[in-house]
Amino acid sequence: MRVEELLAAARAELDRLSPAEAAEVQARGGLLVDIRYAALRERDGTIPGALIVERNELEWRLDPACEHRAPEATGHDLPVVVVCDEGYASSLAAVSLRRLGLRRATDLIGGFRAWRAAGLPVAR
Template sequence: MFNHVTFWILSLLSFSAFSSNVGDISQQELLEANTNSVVIVDVRTPEEFQQGHVPNAINVPLSNIIDNPAILRISKEKPIVLYCRSGYRAGKAAEALQKNGHQNLRHLKGDMQAWLKAGLPVAK
C-alpha cells in the first residue's frame, strides 16, 4: 500500500536525483559574476523578496514558474542562478525550467539563509 512514508521517500529520492543535474554556484562566485552575463532568480514569494534579496536578483515566484515555465524564455541564452530560502523551491523551479528546455541552470549554494548568515549584501 502506498502510504505517506513511501511518498516522502520517493519524493526525496526523485529530488536528490534531479538536483544532481543542476550545478551549485558559491556565494563568492556569484558575487564575482558579471551581472550582465547571468540571471539571478529569487523564487520566493514577493513578500519574502521585499524583505531582502540578493542584489540584482529578479523575483519570479515558484508558482509562476510552475504555471508558466516559459516565463524565463528570454533568459535561455544566459545561465540562470536560482535560489529560495533553503533550497526546496529552487529545486522545484529548476525541474520545471529543465522540462521547458533550460539547460544552463545553477543553484546558489546555501540559498538565502546562508547568504544572510555570511553577512553578504542584501537589496530591498
C-alpha cells in the same frame, strides 16, 4: 517516489553553486531569480539585481519562447541561478527550467539564507 528521492534526483542534474559562485555568475551577466514568496522577501530583503518571480510563474516568465517571458529571459544559453529561502525548492525549479531548454539553469546551495550568511549584498 518520495520527495527526498525527487530532490536527490534533481540535484544530481545540477552543478549547484555556493553564494560566492552565484555572485560571480551575476557579475558576469547571469541572472539570479528569486522565487521566494512576498512575505519572505519583505521580512528578509532581496538580492540586489535579482529578478523576482513567484514560483508559480517561473516557467512562463523564464521560457525564452513564451509570450509572457520576462525581458531578462534572453535565451536558452543564459546562466540562471534560482534562489529560494533554503535551497530546496530552487533545486526542483532549476530542473524544471532545464526541461524548458535553459541548459545552464542551476540553483544556490543554501538559498537566500546562505547568501545573507556569506555577507553578500541584501536590499531591504
